[in-house]
Amino acid sequence: MSKKNTLNKFIKFSSIGIQMGATIAFFSWLGTYLDEKQKMETPWWTVGLSLFGVITSLVLVIREAMKMNK
Numbered sequence: 070m071s072k073k074n075t076l077n078k079f080i081k082f083s084s085i086g087i088q089m090g091a092t093i094a095f096f097s098w099l100g101t102y103l104d105e106k107q108k109m110e111t112p113w114w115t116v117g118l119s120l121f122g123v124i125t126s127l128v129l130v131i132r133e134a135m136k137m138n139k
Contacts, residue, residue: 085130088126092122093119096121097119100119101114101115
């Protein structure tokens with residue numbers, strides 16, 4: 070495996086981590102916003118959308134890993 074190929078994979082995985090963090094942060098923020106707007110006592114929007122963000126991020130990571138293996 071060449072050095073350039075290894076570096077390209079490292080860069081792709083670095084960007085996936087940043088994308089994963091941004092996706093989870095966005096959905097968590099959206100949940101907090103909706104909980105505050107609807108004056109909810111229990112933060113159901115935050116919990117639900119945070120979990121949705123985590124699952125979505127994991128699906129994206131798995132898809133990218135499967136593309137790299139081909």
